[in-house]
Amino acid sequence: MLSENLKQNPIATAVEAFDGDAVKAGKLDRGELTLEIAPGKIASICGFLKYDQHFSRISTVTAVDWFPAEPRFEVVYHLHSVERNQRVRLKCRLHGEDPVIESVTPVWRGADWYERETFDLFGIRFLNHPNLRRIMLPDDWEGYPLRKDYPVTGSRV
Amino acid sequence: MAESHPGQYMAVLEDSTSETGTRRMVLNMGPQHPSTHGVLRLLMELDGENIVSCQPDIGFLHTGIEKEFEVKTYQQAVTLTDRVDYLAPLSNNLGWCLAVEKLLGLEIPPQAQWMRVMLAELTRLNSHLVWLGTHALDIGAMSVFLYCFREREEILKIFEMFSGQRMMTSYFRIGGLALEPPRGWEQRVRKFLDVFPSRIDEYENLLTNNRIWIGRTKGVGFISLEDMLDLGVTGPMLRAAGLKIDARKDAPYSSYEKFDFEVPTRTENDVYARYQVRVEEMRQSTKIARQALEGMPEGPWKADAPGIVLPDREKMKTQMEALIYHFKIVTEGFRVPEGEVYQVIESPRGELGYYLVSNGTAMAYRVHMRTPSFGNLQATSKMVQGTLIADVIASIGSMDFVLGDTDR
Numbered sequence: 210m211l212s213e214n215l216k217q218n219p220i221a222t223a224v225e226a227f228d229g230d231a232v233k234a235g236k237l238d239r240g241e242l243t244l245e246i247a248p249g250k251i252a253s254i255c256g257f258l259k260y261d262q263h264f265s266r267i268s269t270v271t272a273v274d275w276f277p278a279e280p281r282f283e284v285v286y287h288l289h290s291v292e293r294n295q296r297v298r299l300k301c302r303l304h305g306e307d308p309v310i311e312s313v314t315p316v317w318r319g320a321d322w323y324e325r326e327t328f329d330l331f332g333i334r335f336l337n338h339p340n341l342r343r344i345m346l347p348d349d350w351e352g353y354p355l356r357k358d359y360p361v362t363g364s365r366v
Numbered sequence: 367m368a369e370s371h372p373g374q375y376m377a378v379l380e381d382s383t384s385e386t387g388t389r390r391m392v393l394n395m396g397p398q399h400p401s402t403h404g405v406l407r408l409l410m411e412l413d414g415e416n417i418v419s420c421q422p423d424i425g426f427l428h429t430g431i432e433k434e435f436e437v438k439t440y441q442q443a444v445t446l447t448d449r450v451d452y453l454a455p456l457s458n459n460l461g462w463c464l465a466v467e468k469l470l471g472l473e474i475p476p477q478a479q480w481m482r483v484m485l486a487e488l489t490r491l492n493s494h495l496v497w498l499g500t501h502a503l504d505i506g507a508m509s510v511f512l513y514c515f516r517e518r519e520e521i522l523k524i525f526e527m528f529s530g531q532r533m534m535t536s537y538f539r540i541g542g543l544a545l546e547p548p549r550g551w552e553q554r555v556r557k558f559l560d561v562f563p564s565r566i567d568e569y570e571n572l573l574t575n576n577r578i579w580i581g582r583t584k585g586v587g588f589i590s591l592e593d594m595l596d597l598g599v600t601g602p603m604l605r606a607a608g609l610k611i612d613a614r615k616d617a618p619y620s621s622y623e624k625f626d627f628e629v630p631t632r633t634e635n636d637v638y639a640r641y642q643v644r645v646e647e648m649r650q651s652t653k654i655a656r657q658a659l660e661g662m663p664e665g666p667w668k669a670d671a672p673g674i675v676l677p678d679r680e681k682m683k684t685q686m687e688a689l690i691y692h693f694k695i696v697t698e699g700f701r702v703p704e705g706e707v708y709q710v711i712e713s714p715r716g717e718l719g720y721y722l723v724s725n726g727t728a729m730a731y732r733v734h735m736r737t738p739s740f741g742n743l744q745a746t747s748k749m750v751q752g753t754l755i756a757d758v759i760a761s762i763g764s765m766d767f768v769l770g771d772t773d774r
Contacts, residue, residue: 239468239707265595268708269736273723287708287719287736291595291609294616298708319598322744330432345428345773354433361437 218242220262220297227257241298248284248301252311252337255286255299259316264288264297267313270323272331276357281305282333286313303333312338330355390418395758397426402762403500404769408746415754422746427773435733439699440466440540443730448534450735451771453496456482456489456525457713459538464619465709465720466540469702472671476663478542479621484555484658485528485537486620486711487651491562492521493714493766494644494651498569501641501763505582510572517565520558527554541675542668552659559656566648573641583637587761589749591635597748598741601716602647603765605631606639613712625654637764644766674700699728713738715766735774739767 215221215235220242225232231250236243246254258264268287275281280302288297301310312335314320324335325344332353335341343350352359396407405426411418431450435443447458460482467474499514522532527548529537537544573579589599591607604611612629614622630646632639668675676695677688694700704726710719716738723732742765749765750758 238705241706241708243706267598268710268717268719268741269721269734271721271734273732285721285734287721289717291611296708296710298706317598318596319741319744322740323598343425345425354430359433361433 212236215242220244220258220295223262224254224257227261228254241296243298243300245300245302248303248310251284251286251299251301252313252316255288255313255316258288258297262290263292264290266291267317267320267323268296270313270320270327272327272333272355274331274355274357276305279304282308282331284310284327284333308333309336310334311336312341314338329353332356393755397423402769403767404772406743406762406767406769406772408758408762410750410755410758412755415756417750417753417755417758420747420750420758422743424740424743424769424772427769429774431774432733432735435730437729439728440702440730441695441699443733444539445534445536448536449770450737450774451713451715451718451739451768452533453768454489454493454714455533455535456485456537457493457711457718459536460486460620461709461711461713461718461720463538463540464711465707465722466702468707468709469705469722469724470540470671470674471703472541472669472674474542474620474669475666476621477665478667478669480658480662481543481547481667482538482620483622483625484655484662485525487655487658488521488524488555490651490714491648491655492518492525494648495521497644497714497766498641501766502573502579504759504763505579507573507576507579510569513565513568513572517558517562524551524554524558527551539668539675541671542666546667552662555655555659559652559659562652563649566645566652570645574645580638582760583641583764584634585636585638586753586757587637587640587749587764588635589745593748594745597745599716599745600738600741601712601714601766602640602643603716603742603745605629606643607635608633613710613717617710619709619711625657627654637760640764640766701726701728702730708736710736715739715768715771716742737771737774739769739771740774743767743772 214237221235231247231254232244233247234245266289268289271285273283282303284301286299303310312324314324322344324338327333328341329343329345330353391412393410393412396402397405407423409421431446434446444459444462447462448455450458495514495518499511502510525535526532529535591609594604608631610629610631615629627650630643632642672691677692681688682692702724704724706723708719708721710717718738719736721734722730725731750761
């Protein structure tokens with residue numbers, strides 16, 4: 210359900226009308242719209258936003274690790290509509306044990322490297338991604354450096 | 367496919383003979399190839415001189431800067447942003463400072479805002495000059511490089527005058543500027559801006575109607591606008607395809623809305639159009655910098671926020687509070703309210719976004735940099751596929767990427 214201050218927001222209401230179960234929360238903070246989406250629905254919501262709401266670009270895909278809280282990971286998507294000159298942030302919460310989410314690369318090919326980077330540095334797997342390999346680190350690297358339980362200093366033994 | 371031979375520098379694919387009867391070959395370019403401007407590796411599958419597929423391989427310059435942000439206080443982290451895109455350090459400083467200031471809700475005095483605009487535009491000139499020089503050098507016009515670096519030297523001297531550093535300036539700080547603008551900066555900047563338009567004419571004389579330059583760049587490196595938007599390309603490449611997109615106009619920051627300038631566009635969407643767009647951008651940046659110089663507001667150059675901005679030296683010697691604030695800022699930093707922001711600025715290469723998550727402590731909880739080079743490089747495969755190998759250098763040169771910006 211949308212909070213009161215989002216009832217007037219055209220993007221939030223459009224997404225709510227498209228799939229009421231998908232939107233778990235939302236906020237409008239410092240002029241930036243954030244919608245929390247149920248993880249299973251992300252690909253369909255992104256498809257709706259791209260083809261119906263003119264969000265032709267995906268700026269970035271990344272994640273935030275809230276270790277030791279659960280659900281531990283937040284996958285964060287920043288979308289941009291050139292026509293409407295608007296941006297929206299989508300979020301999905303994933304549990305720490307085997308984090309998996311559907312890829313949005315079939316919707317925007319530009320999500321390809323961002324999802325690979327998120328996989329590389331957080332260990333979040335993206336289903337249906339065409340080429341899910343490490344991108345920054347060597348293929349034989351162990352661990353996921355941007356997780357909070359990965360040390361900042363020290364050498365690999 | 368190229369992917370199945372990641373470790374080999376050159377491999378002839380014995381099993382794949384093309385229709386023309388030639389054998390296909392996988393050719394490795396980089397990561398030490400001088401024309402890749404850093405450590406980019408391209409794996410190209412060739413059929414004669416035609417490129418069948420191209421796989422960019424990045425990550426050689428990955429230094430974990432995003433992790434480093436999590437153990438630095440907000441002011442310390444400014445120095446990290448310089449090192450991301452080392453050809454446009456002040457743009458990165460600006461993006462970071464604006465993101466933190468947005469979370470803090472901090473009001474920046476006009477003089478600091480205008481000074482930021484002026485220096486950010488000089489940074490754009492600096493970056494475009496390096497791009498033009500090296501791009502022309504790649505294609506064979508060597509003298510342009512020497513001309514461009516002559517002017518770049520002047521810009522670096524201006525940066526040194528302001529911040530004491532030529533490249534890693536860290537001159538913008540949260541709340542304003544790092545130091546008071548130096549004595550005599552107006553004359554120095556005015557002298558540069560007076561001659562610079564004639565210098566752009568010089569570059570254009572060398573290139574714009576040069577038949578070799580036109581032959582190497584016109585009609586080369588085409589990629590449709592739809593593909594570029596889909597693949598995450600931003601900046602001058604989109605403008606060379608006719609899309610008038612510029613964060614300075616679409617979502618003005620640091621009082622860009624008060625400046626009068628045009629967003630240049632072309633529709634040809636090739637290497638030559640990208641050249642024209644960037645040259646015109648240099649003229650526009652000169653115009654903006656001059657407006658900032660002439661109309662520079664009077665007043666303080668840092669915000670009145672005692673717990674965030676370092677106090678003046680003089681006050682520290684006479685006032686107890688100033689000394690306490692100084693000690694606290696230096697030893698433990700300042701707290702930033704909980705929340706998240708995504709701050710976009712127009713860097714010389716395109717959309718530079720800082721996604722900052724704060725949990726209310728003195729260090730950022732998570733920082734993600736949406737760097738333009740990373741997004742632009744994704745289009746490499748699409749752009750060079752089906753073209754000739756001789757055009758690869760011109761095509762990737764026209765993207766203007768920096769590998770530090772890509773790999774972070």
